[in-house]
Amino acid sequence: DSGVTQTPKHLITATGQRVTLRCSPRSGDLSVYWYQQSLDQGLQFLIQYYNGEERAKGNILERFSAQQFPDLHSELNLSSLELGDSALYFCASSTRGAETQYFGPGTRLLVL
């Protein structure tokens, strides 16, 4: 158990809908990262937050957004969902943002 929690574990929704994925980092970690894992693209970095502020952006679509709250948990919002958004979404956390990242169990999203 890495200490990073993610909810929900599974999510099934329809095209056009909006969903919110939640992540709680390890106790004491200030930095949260979001990754998407799909069969064709592999594991791709989406976005990083550090202590409430956006720090780095990767291949994140404009339809996706994230935020980190004062209690350091983070949410990834996915809107206008398409079939191709079906994937595993991982959250990871690290102490300050330049150290080893520990991953949560992931949220498996299926868009029908």
Added chain:
Amino acid sequence: GEDVEQSLFLSVREGDSSVINCTYTDSSSTYLYWYKQEPGAGLQLLTYIFSNMDMKQDQRLTVLLNKKDKHLSLRIADTQTGDSAIYFCAEVSNSGYSTLTFGKGTMLLVSP
């Protein structure tokens, strides 16, 4: 740009050694990581190596780093059926906020 390459598949017999190889392109990488993903599970940190090291040993795991060739390998001694999983190599670059770039993963199949 950054690109991490791994062979897709490796099959070994129980008790043999497994060697999983990885090449990376970002010469400024400070840390290189190996993560393990079992079916339906998240990413588990296995080990990592700092860029000023050539080798790191951790129980059955040995990591070798050749900076000149940008080549990283993970050797698993006395491979067990429980080692069957997908192994990801990842690099952290120093040119940004230390986000991870992953390879596509090597599926290791250990047969009895």
